[in-house]
Amino acid sequence: MSLYNLQKFLYELNRNESIQENYSENIDSLIAKYSLTDEEINALKEGDIGLLYVLGVNGQILMHYAALLGIEWFDYLEMMREGVRIHGPVRDGVYAMTGGGESFTNEEKER
């Protein structure tokens, strides 16, 4: 249920500009409305893409959230890989990493 709440918060944030406008200032009050674990709360406060990925946040929700935070594409991919390196495999959902974290694009490899 907690992952559901975590994703619900991000879903509302991603699609609601009025929530986005107040996000950084009011994050405590915004997330207080959702029943979340301490790990989830900290991940949101830190904008920890890697941990949120490992916790099982749906990739599409996480991708839109990363874009909202202004994270560049290749940095976003690397943050997810780093999350797996630190916290282990994705714990839930259907957006698991299938291999060892290699890049599939020349553009990223040559960066």
Next chain:
Amino acid sequence: MSLVYSGVLSHAPGITGRAHLVENTEKRDEFYAALENQKSEIMDSGAEAIIVIAAEHFANFFMNNMPAYCIGIGDSYEGPIEDPKWLGIEKTKIPGAPNLAKRLTKNIMQTVDVAYSEEWKFDHGIMVPLNFLTPKYDLPVIPVNINCQGPPLTPLHRAWAFGEALRRACDEVPEKIALVGTGGISHWPATPDSGKINEPWDRVFLGHLMRNDKDALLGYSDEDTYNDAGQGGFEIRTFITAAAAAQGQGDLQFYTAEIPIFAVGCTVARFSIE
């Protein structure tokens, strides 16, 4: 017959948002040219509205009340929900076709319990196709969603039945209507594996699709699709629905796995309306 066009195209956000990062610009521009051609074919069809069968990505629907199928009956829509700089598409207002959409919905309900909504925020799943197919946003749009994100997912045979219902509904109204299914084939979007594409799997699927081989298309299990084509492969539902609506053979006008930074095998195809 008022369904005047049926086709499919890819919709990944990188198609617009990461265009500037692409190394293989020749292949990228071939893809864009194929999309431009698709736009021309839709315009030449005389379409008065376009149905976009999409697989949305949590812009409107969540697991608190997830419809298997939903159709937009609003006056207008807005999008994209994503950061415009990230997607490469400015926020805009898109005209709907409420009267037509309501008549279609009423007909579809004869065989499919489709949900409907007067509110709809478009994400890249619809905005990227519109960016190429109606860039002035002057063609009324009827958005349609098939849940391809939050399992349990609708079975493929129901996606086919939904396509048949769309076709019947279109044929019973006087307006000329274009329809596109937009999704991915094999891909692992929004994961560290973004850019991974199973080209052989794609080509087999596209073969079935272009032959409009119902039995073969409905023969995929979600388990096999997940293993071979990733979670992005669940979006084949949109392509299957477009094929079922057309009922005719397909013409694969463009496919490449050579732009992996777009995170999908880029596809453009049309079907014969039979």
